[in-house]
Amino acid sequence: MKQYMLIILISVFSLSLLAQNSSYIKAMKNAITMMDTSSSIEYLQFAANDFERIGNSVKDEWLPYYYCAYCYVQINYLIKTDKKRDLYVDKAVEFNNKADNISPDNSEIYVMKGFILQARMNIEPMTRGMRYNSQCISIFKNAQELDPENPRSYLWHAVQLFNMPTFMGGGTEKAFPLLNKALEKYEIFQPKSEIHPNWGLNYAKKMFVKYSK
Amino acid sequence: MKKILILFVLITIASITCNAQTTITGKIITKKGEPVMFANIAIKGSFDGTSSNLDGEFSFITSKNGEQIIMVSCIGYQAIEKAILLNEPIVQLDIILKPSVSEIDAVYITAGAFEASEEKRTVNMKSTDIGTTAGALGNIIGAIETLPGTQTVGESNGLFVRGGSGSESKIIIDEMVVLNPYYSPVPDIKQRGRFDPFMFSGMIFSSGGYSALYGQALSSTLILKSKGLADSTNTGGGIHLYGTNVFHTHRWENTSLYTGISYNNFQPYHYLFNIDKYNKSTENTCGKIIFRQKISDNGLFKFYSNISKTELGVDFEEISNPDEKYSFSLENKNLYINSSYREFFKDEKWSLFVGFSYSKDKDNAYLDTINMSEDEEMMQSKIMVTNNSLSDVTIKAGGEIQSFDVSGKMDNSEGVIEDLFCAGFFEVDWIISQKLATRTGVRYEYSDYLLKWNIAPRLSIAYKVASNSQISFAFGKFYQTPEKDFLYYSDNKYDYENADHYILNYQWMKNKRIFRIELYDKEYNDLIKDIPDVQNTYNNSGTGYARGIDIFWRDEKTIPLADFWISYSYLDTKRDYRDFPKEAVPDFAAKHNLSFVYKHWVGLINSMVGFSYSYSSGRPYYDPNRPENEFHTDYTKEYHNLDINISKITKLFNRRTVIYSS
Numbered sequence: 001m002k003q004y005m006l007i008i009l010i011s012v013f014s015l016s017l018l019a020q021n022s023s024y025i026k027a028m029k030n031a032i033t034m035m036d037t038s039s040s041i042e043y044l045q046f047a048a049n050d051f052e053r054i055g056n057s058v059k060d061e062w063l064p065y066y067y068c069a070y071c072y073v074q075i076n077y078l079i080k081t082d083k084k085r086d087l088y089v090d091k092a093v094e095f096n097n098k099a100d101n102i103s104p105d106n107s108e109i110y111v112m113k114g115f116i117l118q119a120r121m122n123i124e125p126m127t128r129g130m131r132y133n134s135q136c137i138s139i140f141k142n143a144q145e146l147d148p149e150n151p152r153s154y155l156w157h158a159v160q161l162f163n164m165p166t167f168m169g170g171g172t173e174k175a176f177p178l179l180n181k182a183l184e185k186y187e188i189f190q191p192k193s194e195i196h197p198n199w200g201l202n203y204a205k206k207m208f209v210k211y212s213k
Numbered sequence: 214m215k216k217i218l219i220l221f222v223l224i225t226i227a228s229i230t231c232n233a234q235t236t237i238t239g240k241i242i243t244k245k246g247e248p249v250m251f252a253n254i255a256i257k258g259s260f261d262g263t264s265s266n267l268d269g270e271f272s273f274i275t276s277k278n279g280e281q282i283i284m285v286s287c288i289g290y291q292a293i294e295k296a297i298l299l300n301e302p303i304v305q306l307d308i309i310l311k312p313s314v315s316e317i318d319a320v321y322i323t324a325g326a327f328e329a330s331e332e333k334r335t336v337n338m339k340s341t342d343i344g345t346t347a348g349a350l351g352n353i354i355g356a357i358e359t360l361p362g363t364q365t366v367g368e369s370n371g372l373f374v375r376g377g378s379g380s381e382s383k384i385i386i387d388e389m390v391v392l393n394p395y396y397s398p399v400p401d402i403k404q405r406g407r408f409d410p411f412m413f414s415g416m417i418f419s420s421g422g423y424s425a426l427y428g429q430a431l432s433s434t435l436i437l438k439s440k441g442l443a444d445s446t447n448t449g450g451g452i453h454l455y456g457t458n459v460f461h462t463h464r465w466e467n468t469s470l471y472t473g474i475s476y477n478n479f480q481p482y483h484y485l486f487n488i489d490k491y492n493k494s495t496e497n498t499c500g501k502i503i504f505r506q507k508i509s510d511n512g513l514f515k516f517y518s519n520i521s522k523t524e525l526g527v528d529f530e531e532i533s534n535p536d537e538k539y540s541f542s543l544e545n546k547n548l549y550i551n552s553s554y555r556e557f558f559k560d561e562k563w564s565l566f567v568g569f570s571y572s573k574d575k576d577n578a579y580l581d582t583i584n585m586s587e588d589e590e591m592m593q594s595k596i597m598v599t600n601n602s603l604s605d606v607t608i609k610a611g612g613e614i615q616s617f618d619v620s621g622k623m624d625n626s627e628g629v630i631e632d633l634f635c636a637g638f639f640e641v642d643w644i645i646s647q648k649l650a651t652r653t654g655v656r657y658e659y660s661d662y663l664l665k666w667n668i669a670p671r672l673s674i675a676y677k678v679a680s681n682s683q684i685s686f687a688f689g690k691f692y693q694t695p696e697k698d699f700l701y702y703s704d705n706k707y708d709y710e711n712a713d714h715y716i717l718n719y720q721w722m723k724n725k726r727i728f729r730i731e732l733y734d735k736e737y738n739d740l741i742k743d744i745p746d747v748q749n750t751y752n753n754s755g756t757g758y759a760r761g762i763d764i765f766w767r768d769e770k771t772i773p774l775a776d777f778w779i780s781y782s783y784l785d786t787k788r789d790y791r792d793f794p795k796e797a798v799p800d801f802a803a804k805h806n807l808s809f810v811y812k813h814w815v816g817l818i819n820s821m822v823g824f825s826y827s828y829s830s831g832r833p834y835y836d837p838n839r840p841e842n843e844f845h846t847d848y849t850k851e852y853h854n855l856d857i858n859i860s861k862i863t864k865l866f867n868r869r870t871v872i873y874s875s
Contacts, residue, residue, distance in 0.1 A: 027260050042251065042267075049253035049264040052286075057259050087288060126814060127339050134444055 027054050028063065028195045035071055036199075041078050044071045048091075055098065062103035063195055069096035069112055070199075073119045085123050092116045107147030108197045114139040114156055118163075133168060136160050151185035152200045154178045159207065172211055179207055235299045238272040239306035241265045241285060249310050252287035257294070275299065289313060312647060320650045320677040324687035324718040324731070325422035327360050330415040337727055337767065343410045346810055346825060353410045354395075357435060359808040361731070361763035361780035362420035364829055365852070366801050370395040370404050374420050375735060376759030376786030376802050377432025380696055381712075385427060385436045387515060387553045389570040390615070392591045396497075397545040397576050400529055407519065407547070412503070414440045420763070421714040421733055422687030425638045425654025425671045426597070426609065431693045431712040431737070441513055442505045443469035455482040456497075467507035474500045492540060493526030511557035518550045539581055546575040566597040566611070583624055590618040607642040617662075619697055628701030632662035634694070640671075648677040660694055660709075667692045667709050682721040689714045695741045695751075702749045710753070712737045725769035735759040740790035755790030759802075777811040797845040803829040803852070824857040 031050035034043055048071035055064030072092035076085045096112045103109060117136045121128045140157035143150060158178035164170020182204050191198040241249040248269025255262030261275035265287075275281075278299045283306065286292035290310040297306060329338035343356040354372060358365050362375050371379020384394040386408070396404040415438040423434045443462045450459035460473030480494035499521035506514040526542040553568035574589045597611030615634040620627070640654035654671040671689040678684055692709040694700075699707065718731040740755025767778035784804055789796040805828070812823035831848035839846065 023260065045251040046264045049251070049262075052253055053255040053262045054260055056255065056257075056284075091288060127341055130341065138445070 024054065024058055024061070025195060028067075031064075032067065032195060035067060035074075039078075041075050044075050044078070047071050048075070052095070055095075060102060062099040062106065062109065063197075065095045065099035065102070066109060066112060066197070069093070069099065069116065073116055076119050077122075086120075089116060089119050089123070092119070105146055107143045107150045107153060110139055110143035110146060111150065111152045111156055114143065114160070118156070118160060129164075133160075133164055133170075137169075149185060149189065151182045151189050151204070152197070154182035154185060155200050155204045155207075158182060162207070162211065176211060179204065179211070183208060234274050234276050235278060235301065236272060236274050236303045237283075237297075237299070237306055238303065239270070239308065241269045241271065241287070241308050241310060243312065244309055249287055249290060252285055252290070252310065254308075255284045257282040257284055283308075285310065319644065320648055320675045320683055322650060322652050322673045322675045322685055322687070323683065323720045323729070324673055324675070324685035324716045325419050325714070325733075327418040327420070328416070329418075337729070337765070343413075343416075346812075346823070352405055353408065353413075353416075353435075353437070354406050356410070357418050359778070359780060359810050359825060359827070360418060360420075361729075361765045361782045361806075361808075362433075362733075364782070364784075364801075364803050364806045365827060365854070366832075367403055367852070368400075369801065370398050372433060372435060373801055374433035375733060375761060375763075375782075376757075376784050376799070377735075378799070378801055381430060381432035381693065383427065383430035383434050385434055386517075386551055387437075387439050387568065388426070388566060388595055388597065389551050389553065389568050389593055390427075390429070391549070391551075391570075392572040392589060393547060393549070393574045396523055397543055397547075397574075399525065399527055399543060400541055402527065407521070407549070408437075412439055412517075413437045420731075421735065422671070422673060422689045422716045424652070425640045425656040425669070426611070428636055428638075428656050428658055428669065428691070429634075429693050431691050431710060432735070439503075439515060439517065441515075442467075442507060443471060443503075454485070455479045460501075469503075469505045471503035472501070474498075490527055490529060491525065492528050493524065493542065495523065495525040497521060497523045508554070509556065511561065512555065514552070514554045516550075516552040518548075520548045522546050541578065541580050543576065543578045545577075546573075548573045562600065562602050564599045564601075566595070566599070568595040569593070585621075585623045587621045588619065592616045605644040609640045609642075610638070612637040621697070621701060630662060630697055630700045632660055632694070634661065635659045650675045658692060658709075662700065663694060663707055663709065665706075665708055667711070681723040682719065685716075685718040685720070687714065687716040687718075699741050699751050702751065707741065707751070708739050708753045710737070710740050710755075726771075727765065727767040729763075729765040731763040733759075733761060733763070737788065737790075740788065742790050743792045755788065757786065757788030757790060757796075757799075759784060759786035761785055772813075774814045775812065777809070779810075780806075780808045782806040794841040794844050798833045800832055800834050800845065803832050805830040820859050822857075822859050824855065826856075827854045828852065 027050070031047050031054065034050065035047040038044060038047070048068050051064040051068035051071065055061065055068060058064065069092040072088045072095065076088040076092070079085050079088065093116055096109060096116060099112070100106070100109050114136050117132050117139065121132050121136070137157065137160060140153055140160065143153035144157070147153070158175045161170040161175035161178065162172060186201045186204060189198070241252045241254070243249060248265070248267070250265055250267050250269055252265040252269070253262065254265065254271050254273070256275055256277055259275070259277055261273060261277060263271050263273040265271040280296060280298050283295050283297045284292065285295070285308050287310060289312060291313045293308070293310065295308065297304065327337050329342060343353055346356045346359060357363060357372060364373050366373045366379070369379050372382040373379055374382055384391045394408070395406055398404060417436040419434045419436070421433065427434050427436070443464050446462060446464045448461045451457065456475060456477030458473060458475035460471060462469065462471045475498070477497040478494060479491075479496075483489075483491055483494045499519065502516070502518045504516040508514055523545045524543070526540065528538055528540050530536075530538050548571070550571040551568075552570070553566065555564060555566045557564045570593045572589070572591045576587045578585045593613060593615045595611065595613040597609060600608045613636050617630060617632040617634065619630040636656060636658045638654065638656045640652065642650070642652045644650045652671070652673040656669040656671065657666065658669070659666040669690040669692055673685065673687040675683055675685040690711060690713055692711045695707050695710055713736045715734045716731060717733070718729065721728045735758065737755070737757035739753040740757060741751050741753065742755035744750040744752055761782060761784040764781045765778065767776075769776040782805070784802060784806070786798060786802050787796050788799050807828040808825065809827075810823065810825040812821050815822055829852040831851055833845035834847055834849060835844050836847050
């Protein structure tokens, strides 16, 4: 009798967990679709808000905050006034830090750190470039150490080198091998689940076409 | 038993699947009724929620019921939480959001202050500006002298601000006063600052009305903040026309250590440029240690130490009698230690600063055969607590103790000064609204040598008149112990010299263009004055004033890849102090000062090419052949100076290096 009760209790419990988990996946998928398919500030902000809400209610998942940060970086690139752009980059930092607290030493979160720093530099390339370049490179190197199979860590490292002048240690010559490596890694990359990061391949191809001429 | 069990299961499943649904609908607006778009509306602890649309409206369905907490947030606004009762199918909810005072839109105190920073975005200058300004040659003071309110006085040490003498300005590094910021004075030759500008990440140059955290400067403070942990491990060095240096920086995870030595000898330089007034070219040996230790997530310990020895000799002629030549030689030994620890507690609401500094400076000079020596020792401890519990109010309180031990010898006369100086301060920064901010402070000081105390009130107000412009006003009282040259003769008990500052400032800032205009009035009282006919006796009966207008224009936008600024200062000042026979313009004050700095980024050679031009109208001097009532009626020639420089940013020894040529 007691065994029955235990089995039923466990199944009820796991059923409710499953229900919660599947609604988490469903909500994430919806928000990711919105993020991927829209290129307007409005919908990216909606997606960011969705991710923030999901993140706040599940609490122990890094993905919602990670994507939220990604949305804010994208919004920053769509905004015209420099002053405001920093506000959105600040938001991206805030959410990526939350993700980092939940999942420390995560290669994807390190890539996002560098990706955000690149956005920061883009606002004032002349003064900030000098200040953040080396920090940015070391973040991508960290990301590569944490997961050598993460194609994004090579892609954004390459992008950084493409944008850096040769005399500061950048340039096409140094960047191109990294871009190739990124493309190789993309070939074999399998996201851990359908909501795990799986972006950047199209951009990598675009860069390849641009710089292989 | 089975029945109960089935019932239990049913209830549980029912409670998971069949909740009553509620629609929450409403509008998010500002106080003025404007819609807030893209706000995030959520029920705490659930996925349920939505974003507001372009009209600020929103609507969503939730399966939660009973009492719930709704959270609303939006970029640029203060987030709020609100309890809500969900007991009807449709719940109407309108919410008013308050704009958050973001750093960019905020009103902030600008009266008297020029700020440079790498982090903040509301500043007039960037930290890199200091290193790349022509004429500054990586010298902090040189860069500051391109800002309004300052003037270049070629023959004396110190920052001359708004009719103030060089000794009326203090340099502060990481909250601690620097006793000897410049190399020891040599008659008629301006000495460089001892500090490398690249060790700082931020600065505030105050041409008046500065914070109650600082004192003992009648005119101005230059507040410098040193960098944190070094970025990376590297080794480097260099040889230049007048010396060589090597250094090594090591970076561990939470620690960094820099050690460096340098040796400079200006002989080749003086030979090459045919400078013949030196009978011994400046020779300088220096060792430096910079240590950083991260103690907690938000706590950093900083230690800086510099030890140096300088020797030089000059021949110079008396202005009034060019045939008469003097020879002057100097040997200086200097040790400086600056250490501090800052910790942020509890969500950065509280922070604590503790600092300690020590300086020892030994001068041994000969003027022909007359020996002059001076030994200075100073210790300073400072403690400060900052509270930020209320988001719009910052409270700072603290105190400091400085002990001085100075002894001077000239020929056979000798003087000793021992002072224990204490100060306490309290300051409140209050952002009253998005448009109005105030800073109110008070400072108490007591000097054991003077046996006198003083209380100095300080007040600044800033009001935003339009989205890009604001007006600030500052008032303050400033006290300073008389210079040590007078303290040696301590037969008289002196009082503090003091000055009242009144400053009115207007600033406009938009799209990388800045315009500032500042009016000021500085009233000096209790200045040291000679008692006539009796040698080396003084009292506090001197007075003076300085009034003027400072104008600043900076533009990083109009010319692509170029950045320029223009500073103009008009100064009207007179004093009756020291040995002045009557009220007169002091010899360090020029009526008109103009600086023009231009920098152009040349991508092809990765260099910043720039020039700076400065102009000062003539300064008065006293021709001893004239009668006393014509004191300071002769004027020196106008001063013009043009510097051209190229700073090339490059990689040497795996380190980013700025190479100058001027």
